[in-house]
Amino acid sequence: MELTHAEDVKKHVRVYVTVFVALLALTIVTVTISYLNLSVVPAIIVALIIASIKGSLVASYFMHLISEKKLIFAALILTVVFFLALIFIPLLAMSDRIH
Amino acid sequence: MEIPYTIKARPDTGLFNAKLGIWLFLASEVMLFGALFSSYILLRIGSVEWPHHVLDVPLATVNTAVLITSSITMVMSWASLMMKDFKKYRLYMGATVLLGFGFLIIKYFEYTHHFHSGELPSHSTFFAIYFTMTGLHGLHVIGGMIVNSYFWGPGSKMWKTEPERFTNRIEVAGLYWHFVDLVWIFLFPVLYLL
Incomplete structure (x- = not known):
């Protein structure tokens, strides 16, 4: 990323905002699901899938792993x-x- | 002696040195937190019963949002430097530090509530691992805030003399801060929701 120009950064900013909104939405989704009283195993699987998606978003875009x-x-x-x-x-x- | 490859990429690694350094450090951090997650799984499998929703979920949800917001302000502070806008950098970095502080304040209220209800680490296996994991994570938040405060304040003088090197420093500080956010993304469901 060290060769990134100011114009590219502006495009990146839009991506950052999208990722931010997605992270907030997924947080609400996972909290809502936790109140549905699913049995333990499906609850763990669903929560870990959502956490993994959130984690991948942070690593890929905020830590810009996709272009590393x-x-x-x-x-x-x-x-x-x-x-x-x-x-x-x-x-x-x-x-x-x-x- | 001059520190090598603070701006330019080292030819053999393709990276400036600090970036490789922080990623290797984060890899070791994965193992540190990984050991605790592994302990959590073993403790939970070995226990007769495990509490569900005993922690304050709404408060922790707010705290998750606070930490996620601090992650975007952190990346925006770096993006501002890339666009040569130092004023915006100060604004976003200041926000990042304040949001980290907000996270700790909420955590403080949670902790004191548990202490007053007698829910100490010795209360149960759950509270033992809860305090160990959130405590270690909290220490990481404090560490990040110290570094970020330095780069907001006295450390930002470097922008005038070596702007590219300073931008790289913020990128590296950001990688650490996002990692702390990433750990919380997993701690939150594991401790609060499941």
């Missing part, structure tokens, strides 16, 4: 792999418990 260099993606892919290990290895350990 390859090296950052490489570092982030590695991070995702380790993050998933961090989340799932303890779960595997639980399913393997001796009763």
Whole structure:
């Protein structure tokens, strides 16, 4: 993004506002759904999908990941792999418990 | 000694150094918060019952909106510098700091309410992980506010001498601030809604 010109930035500003409105709308949606008394598993799935969409919007546009260099993606892919290990290895350990 | 590649991209990485630095730092932050989310899952699976909607959802929804708003003011402060508008930069950066402060004030009311009701971290597994996760997140908000206040105040002198370097600094501070917002986007449903 270091070569971005002032004209491009003006276009970006419109995108930022759109993302901002989308984030607020998704917040209202997820709060509303939480009052619908869904059973636990679908409630968790829906809430995490909405949170992931919001998170992707922030990372892609506010942190302008969509136009970022390859090296950052490489570092982030590695991070995702380790993050998933961090989340799932303890779960595997639980399913393997001796009763 | 001059710090290398503060403006121009390093040929081998294609990035100015601070940008690669902040992304690697954020990657380590993912692991820090990831460990806590992992703990949360284990604690929740291992518990007999888990409270639903015991926290103040409307207040936290307002706080989510406050933090999201602070994210757009942050990106607008950087965009203002890209358009060489220093006055607007000061306005947006000032708003970002104030919104961060607003977030902490609301959090303070939430915390004191819990303390008065005897809902201390020792009250239950839920409150233990709630205070750990929101407490660590709150510390990150305070850290970001300190950096942003510096760049709003004394640190902004650099705009006159090295405008491009200063713009890059705001971009990097922004990446951190958006990350703090991103963590909250996941904390909010996990702790308040589910």
